[in-house]
Amino acid sequence: MAGVSQLKVEVRLFASYRERAGTARLDLDLPDGSTIADAAAKLLQAHPAITxxxxxxxxxxxxxxxxxxxxxxxxxxxxxxxPVSGGSR
Amino acid sequence: MIEISDGPLDPEALTARVRRNSNGAVVTFLGTTRDSTDGRSVLHLEYEAYRPMADRKLAEVADEMRKRWGVEDVAIAHRLGRLEIADVSLVVAVASPHRADAFAACQYAVDRIKQVVPIWKKEFFQDGEIWVGSEREHHLAGS
Known part of the structure; x- marks a missing residue:
């Protein structure tokens, strides 16, 4: 790790995203200061089918x-x- | 009163919970499982939720109803898991002294639930299945 500050987040996937990724949960290691956009970019490298x-x-x-x-x-x-659009329409 | 349940919902019991002598109007909405979508026969449905976020978001919708229309007596229940045709997936019961507030608050709640509550519906057809709201259909033949 040589002094590089890291953070770990737990990603949860549901419904269509869960099926496309083939998993409901995974851990993501990110550099300190990362945002949602950074996490999404890293996640989609591994699971491009999500979106x-x-x-x-x-x-x-x-x-x-x-x-x-x-x-x-x-x-x-x-x-x-x-997208949440269940129920009647 | 907020409830997310794996078992059948009881609309009459939920309606009874919001009734009170000070209320002159009770509106109960039922969302039920439709037997077709875009001309295709639906065999059954499955609902999935992100809990406890879904519970919290349902409670927030009830709070918004209280703030905007002053309705104190609200019951919202959503069912999860496998539902057969005509089963009840959603109950919103609202009571108020006068009918306009109960009608408006109930309609708002149903629309708002679909926007902000993380609950998803999958429709199963003879030849495939699809998460409603997703842009891609998963055909049984192709998977």
Whole structure:
């Protein structure tokens, strides 16, 4: 690690994203100061099937919706929220 | 009162919970499983939630109803797991002294739930399945 400050977040995937990635949870190691956008970019390198438009991802950190420039802390739970449009229409 | 349940919902019991002598109006919405989408027969549905965020977001919707329409008596219940055709997936029951507030608050709640509550629905057809709201369909033949 040679002095490089790191943080680890737990990514949660649901519904269509879970099926495309083939997993419901994974850990992501990121440099200190990383944002949601940084986490999404790293995640999509490993699992590009999740979406082809990362700018439109809806993300919750510790179960609250946050913008993509939101800074992450070590131990955060980062959930990717697929479009929510259940129920009747 | 907020509830997310793996078992059948009881709309009559939920409606009874919001009734009170000071209320002159009770509105109960039921979301039920439709037997077709875009002309294709639906066999059954599955609902999945991100908990406890979904519970918290449902409670926030009830708070918004309280703030905007002053309705104190609200019950919201959502079912998860496998649902058969005609099963009840969502109940929103609202009571208020006068009907306009109950109607408006109930409609707001149903619309808002679909925007902010992390619950997803998958429709199963004879020849495939799809997460509603997702842009890609997963055909059984191709997977």
């Amino acid at each position: 082809n438009d990362p700018t439109r991802l809806v993300v919750a950190v510790n179960q609250e919706y946050q913008e993509h420039d939101h800074p992450l802390q070590d131990g955060d739970e980062v959930a990717l929220i697929p």
